[in-house]
Amino acid sequence: xxxxxxxxxxxxxxxxxxxxxxxxxxxxxxxxxxxxxxxxxxxxxxxxxxxxxxxxxxxxxxxxxxxxxxxxxxxxxxxxxxxxxxxxxxxxxxxxxxxxxxxxxxxxxxxxxxxxxxxxxxxxxxxxxxxxx
Numbered sequence: 343x344x345x346x347x348x349x350x351x352x353x354x355x356x357x358x359x360x361x362x363x364x365x366x367x368x369x370x371x372x373x374x375x376x377x378x379x380x381x382x383x384x385x386x387x388x389x390x391x392x393x394x395x396x397x398x399x400x401x402x403x404x405x406x407x408x409x410x411x412x413x414x415x416x417x418x419x420x421x422x423x424x425x426x427x428x429x430x431x432x433x434x435x436x437x438x439x440x441x442x443x444x445x446x447x448x449x450x451x452x453x454x455x456x457x458x459x460x461x462x463x464x465x466x467x468x469x470x471x472x473x474x475x
Contacts (some may be wrong), residue, residue, distance in 0.1 A: 373418075373422045376419055376422050376423060376426075377422055377423070377425075377426040380423040380426045381426055381427070384423070385427065387427070388427075388429070389423065389424055389427045389428075389429030389430070390429060390430050390431075390432070391424055391429060391430070391431040391432070391433075392432045393417075393420075393431070393432075393433045394434050395412060395414065395417055395433060395434070395436070396417075396431070396433035396435060396436065396437075396440075397411065397412060397417050397418070397420070397421035397424075397431060397433070398410065398411055398412065399412055399435070399436055399437030399440060400435070400437040400438075400440045400442065401437050401438055401439055402438050402442065407439045407442055409437075410437075
């Protein structure tokens, strides 16, 4: 009987150890970690994200149009890196009010190092630019 009890104790000990190891899991990367890494390794690069999912959607509600952050690990991570590097994101607008929020004005102009641009942000923030060398 002792042999059986020892085996059960061993099985339970190993199961407890596996559970403890699994619950620790891999270390999670935070937004701050990702932004710091991007600034350290990609600050000299231009980032342009083209996707079928936008990081923010415009949603029509009882009090007008608001923006909401879309869920999704890759979207959230790329948005953080894009913001840290001053990147541009082009995506399919999937919100029910995205077309209502697309009040953009297209402008073409020559710029140089001393050109200063005044940018008017959309309600809730945001603007896009396309720059050619």
